[in-house]
Amino acid sequence: MPELPEVEVVRRGLESWVTGRTVESAEVLHPRAIRRHPAGPDDFAARLTGRRLLAPRRRGKYLWVPLDDPPSSVIMQSIDEGSRDHGGEALLAHLGMSGQLLVGEPDQPFEKHLRVRITFTDGGLDLRFVDQRTFGHLMVDDLVADVFARTARTPVGTARTPAGRARTAADTARTIAAEHVGAECAGAERSVPEAIAHIAPDPLEDAFDEEVFFQALRRRHTGIKRALLDQSLISGVGNIYADEALWRSRLHWARPTETLTRAEVARVLTAAREVMGAALEVGGTSFDSLYVNVNGESGYFDRSLNAYGRQDEPCGRCGTPIRRDVFMNRSSYSCPTCQPRPRRPRL
């Protein structure tokens, strides 16, 4: 179940394995995998063929690989069609529930759930999109200006660990975010794929504005977990890390957002950054073999989860058995003692 840390692990793998390489071919083996690419498989392949892949970017659970400028003949054709601007294009990916981006030897047999295969002109390792449950997808999309980009950004220097205290996982996460967002965007216009223009920044991004998030929560009439899972408010957080962040910040999933204080919002955000940063350090979370990095390896973070999947096991703080509630058609794990149910819960 790839959430932000798992997607970041994949982004890094792509960065080292495919950046700078030129696409030889793109083969769509299952049309559902590109269902959000409206022009269909042939157009998808045509837009990738011959293009060089630039450094991969990520927002929340979305990953994209900007493409260098297409040949001028393609530009002229698009201008004739009158439909596209030329702020650039990117290969956009969402892994859904079970998507994997794998690099491997081109002569390896096709995986059972191989959906898209991309080969390169250098004849080296190919890139495969494998997805059992087909909730993931790929598309080639136009890049547009990021409406969430902050005009007066926090200096990257804030990623430094304050003197006199131990370096925490949250510090690591902020440093990582500053490095990969800050460095790459210096001097360049910030852009995101059009299809995800509505996806809010994730809490490890510089573009994430804590006050904006707090004010949005105060205006909402819903529970905190619903809000954490709402990618238009905050991205990258899924069911696992939502439960972990709430456990760490001692907040119940049904706590009404309009009653949250600034301090509580700061607490849950810090918790989210810490837990996702710690997961990143060990290569992400995996429960089965469905989530893997580009080399097919699983992470180890499931050994460090405090709430998720731990029904009836003792809470690591107080020993009370962890409780499982069904809500939004999925499981929520919490400690009945550390995370008391609010008097007026919002389900």
Place this chain on the structure above:
DNA sequence: CGTCCTACCTGGAGGC
């Protein structure tokens, strides 16, 4: 518009 619900998928686990 805000809020909430459901369809979309496959395969592993567990009941009988």
Place this chain on the structure above:
DNA sequence: TGCCTCCAGGTAGGAC
């Protein structure tokens, strides 16, 4: 052994 049901859950789109 086989057949059935449940479960995992991110997102778009629709209902209200």
